[in-house]
Structure formats: structure tokens, C-alpha cells
């Protein structure tokens with residue numbers, strides 16, 4: 001369906017996790033689109049996701065400039081900080097679209113399982129302790145494990161035995177049950193990321209009766225076009241639209257279905273490594289986050305589940321001020337801030353991802369980090385693995 005602003009709104013494939021065919025449906029969605037919307041996520045995981053979203057609101061509302069400096073990614077006092085993905089990432093310090101080098105208008109906090117996280121634990125500010133506790137409860141990692149198992153089972157049913165075995169082994173999952181704590185997070189770059197996209201002014205071009213075909217005129221990029229680097233990503237957001245996937249040669253705005261009472265849609269998308277292992281059959285789809293005219297002036301078209309997520313305004317005390325609207329803009333709108341939480345699932349660091357070149361997972365991902373965080377992102381050139 002074409003949007004008034006020229007973007008294409010689209011409901012991505014939905015997978016009901018309780019259905020017998022869930023694994024196969026998921027596989028199909030990941031082949032066709034690279035994205036799926038998971039429904040029926042079990043209670044504990046649902047609570048954990050909501051807890052993380054609430055933590056993100058509190059966290060970004062309360063963090064002082066001093067704390068941002070102190071907990072800066074790569075700049076912390078802990079011994080291994082330089083090697084860690086943990087910490088605060090400030091506005092405009094990352095360019096996910098490495099080619100354009102355009103800085104993302106977002107801030108983030110990365111939680112990891114590595115030594116840095118453990119070393120700094122005792123001195124974390126109170127507002128982060130809650131988030132860290134949720135992370136350490138392993139509930140979301142448990143969900144990741146179940147989904148990986150479901151995927152591997154579906155792969156086997158299709159005869160993809162080698163890929164299924166690779167997927168399980170790379171994440172410390174043995175055959176059968178009884179490996180609850182085996183998911184290798186301590187020696188992987190698996191990261192839980194709290195994300196905040198501050199409100200921003202948007203020049204509104206086109207209207208419901210006078211649509212424009214120029215999609216880019218109606219959006220401002222909040223996180224540049226990119227693919228995710230690892231195995232796959234699980235993502236929950238606060239209901240403010242903005243995630244777009246590049247499919248069939250154009251950008252589509254993701255519209256998740258309105259979930260039933262108490263349900264929470266969790267998005268899953270394929271990362272570069274899973275695409276690589278499956279010989280490109282599962283797609284690591286390019287995506288980005290934009291501020292759209294359709295949600296300008298603070299409108300939230302997904303009120304349904306933002307409300308259902310149990311987040312109250314009381315947990316959301318401060319809205320950072322947006323830049324002033326551009327003077328010459330004929331029509332401007334303020335697009336609501338947006339919060340999301342992503343679990344980037346990575347294989348064990350020492351997983352060999354390319355036998356010919358003996359490239360290890362940790363090397364590959366660190367190259368991608370170096371490129372997206374580079375001072376001049378356009379000069380960085382990570383080695384392709386395909």
C-alpha cells in the first residue's frame with residue numbers, strides 16, 4: 001500500500017511461535033524478506049523486553065553528560081575497555097551507513113557479557129543497574145536460544161543438515177535439551193543495545209491529497225542504511241514507526257500487526273553471518289530508521305501496543321529538546337522521540353566463518369565496528385566475507 005508521503009507501508013511476515021509450523025514459516029520469511037515479526041513471545045521474555053524498554057526511557061532521561069563521558073564505549077577505565085562493545089554511544093558518533101558516512105541521530109547504550117561489563121558492574125549508576133539486572137537474568141538470551149533451535153530444526157526438516165549443525169555449534173547449543181546455560185555469550189560479541197532517537201524537526205512535503213513520489217523528501221534518517229553484522233537480531237520498539245527495510249528495490253516502512261492484548265511483537269532479522277552460512281538463502285536485508293512525516297507533530301500511529309507495553313509517562317520524565325525548526329521550511333513537524341531495544345546475537349568469537357581465509361567471527365565483527373565508528377567512515381573498508 002502506498003503511503004501519502006510516497007513510502008510504502010507494509011506488514012512484514014508474522015510468525016506465531018506456538019504454531020507447529022513456526023520454524024518453517026520463520027525460515028520462509030527470512031528467505032523472502034530477511035525480517036519476521038514474532039508473536040506469542042512467552043510471558044517472561046515479554047516482561048524482560050518491556051523492562052528493557054522502560055529502562056531505556058529512564059536511562060536516557062537521567063544520564064548526565066558526566067556519566068555519558070565516564071561510560072563512553074571504548075573510553076572506560078576498565079582494563080579491557082578498548083576491546084569491548086560495552087558502553088555509551090553518543091549522538092552522531094556512529095555512521096551505520098558506512099558508504100555515506102552520514103552520522104546517525106541516535107544515542108545508545110551497549111550491554112555485553114564481557115570482562116568490562118563485569119569489572120564496572122559495582123560502579124554502575126543506579127538507573128543502569130536495573131537494565132543490567134534484566135540483561136543478566138538471561139531471559140532474553142533464553143528466547144534467542146529457543147528461536148535458534150527452532151530455526152535449526154526447520155533447516156534440518158529441509159535437509160540443510162550442515163548449516164543447522166553449524167548454527168547450533170557456533171552458539172554453544174548441543175543436540176537435545178539440557179544446555180540452558182550453554183549459549184555462548186561470555187565469549188561472543190552478543191550485545192543488548194538500548195537505543196534512543198531524540199525528537200526531530202521534519203520538513204513536511206506532500207499531503208494526503210497531494211502525495212509526492214520523492215520518499216527521501218519526506219523522511220530524515222535517524223540510523224543509516226545498514227545490515228546487521230552477526231547471526232540475527234531481535235528487536236522491540238516503543239511503537240513509534242520509523243524502521244524501514246529495503247526490499248524489491250525500494251524502501252518499505254515496517255508496520256507490525258496490532259497484537260492481541262498482552263502480546264508484544266518482536267522483530268527478528270538476519271545478520272551477515274547467517275546469510276553467509278546459508279549461502280545467501282537467508283537474507284541479511286538492508287534497513288534503516290527514519291523520522292517520517294506520518295508521525296510528525298508527535299503523532300503515534302501505533303498507540304495500541306505502546307500503551308499495552310505498560311510504559312507510563314511517569315517513567316518518561318524528560319524529553320530532550322529537538323533542534324529549532326529550520327527557518328526557511330514552509331511546513332515543519334516535530335517527530336516523536338523513539339526508543340528501541342535490540343539483542344544482537346553473535347556466534348562464539350572463535351567461530352571460523354570463512355575456512356579459506358580463516359576469518360574468525362570476532363575479527364569480522366570488529367572490522368565492521370571499526371568502519372561504522374570510524375572518524376571518517378567513508379575511508380574504512382571492511383573485508384567482505386562473500
Ligand SMILES: O=C(O)CCC(=O)C(=O)O
Pocket residue numbers: 195223228235237243287288289340341342
Ligand atoms: O531501532 C530500530 O528499530 C532498529 C535499529 C537497528 O537496526 C540497529 O541498531 O541495528
Ligand SMILES: [Fe+2]
Pocket residue numbers: 226227228287
Ligand atoms: Fe540494524
